[in-house]
Amino acid sequence: MHQGMGLATFNALPERRAVHALFECCNHVAMARDLARGRPYVNHDALFRHADALLFSLPDVAIDSILESYPHIGARPRSLKSAAEQCSIWNDDSTVMTKLDRGANRYRDKFGFGFVMYVNGLGCAAVSAALDDRLHNDLETERKVVRNELAKINRTRLERMLGPEGGYQNW
Template identity: 30%
Template sequence: MSLDNLNNTTLEQAKHSFMQCCTSSQWVNAMAIARPFSSIESMLKHADAVWDKLNESDYLEAFEGHPQIGNVNTLRAKYANTKALASGEQSAVQEASDQVLHALAKGNTDYLNKFGFIFIVCATGKTASQMLALLEARLPNNRATELANAAEEQRKIFQLRLEKLV
């Protein structure tokens, strides 16, 4: 889709497109209403500005748009079932050893139990071992710090997806 097509599509179609980038309904609505964008850069800048004004419940809604990693089988399957815009973001996990996959699955469960939301990381270009190291480094954080970390990772993800969108 081109930026021109996104700018000229219906409101509902635009919402559907933006929902593929981030599942916060407040963010999606604000992005769809803000059209037309004069450039990709202005769209990306606006996306960040909207994100910065959202609250915790909006962030949690966005996090819920990511599949939860509950066990090794779902970890392996997670990346095969992502949408086209998410393709390639976490492909390094497919090449991970069973030991790393088990540690990631356990770490994700520990993270969810501690913080009440799933571990979010912009995985583009990262190996499973690197993601595991990031997860282990973030587990000792308090909830407020981790909410901010996760929100920043979500921002990186939607920025990449917006660029793929147009």
């Protein structure tokens, strides 16, 4: 994964390499290409705003395609190990993963696409509660929530790709 290259290096990359780096962040070729063609960006925030604008302009079918690249929550044992340890109501990882897997399956059955959430250190109780809450949404509301979650994930990945102002010296 491209990490810490800095904005100047990113702006100077050949288009093909920039698209590759951006695809790692947003999981959508057309969006990565449009972001690469929007260079040069004057600052990180300009890139983030453009990424958000492109994400929110994509048709639902493109969002569904992006969601296919995310893992099914509850399907990767130990992926929430630290989260499982925070949950005193669940005794072991398999119980946590089973609960999340069942919730994710109900979610997919209801909405037709997979559950995605910007977790950033949240424990399994918070993820499970959010999943349960979002199952009460109608399709239109949930599609808006999903785009907001994807925007948060994209921003985190773009921040990691760029690193601090000026990037790291290995680039």
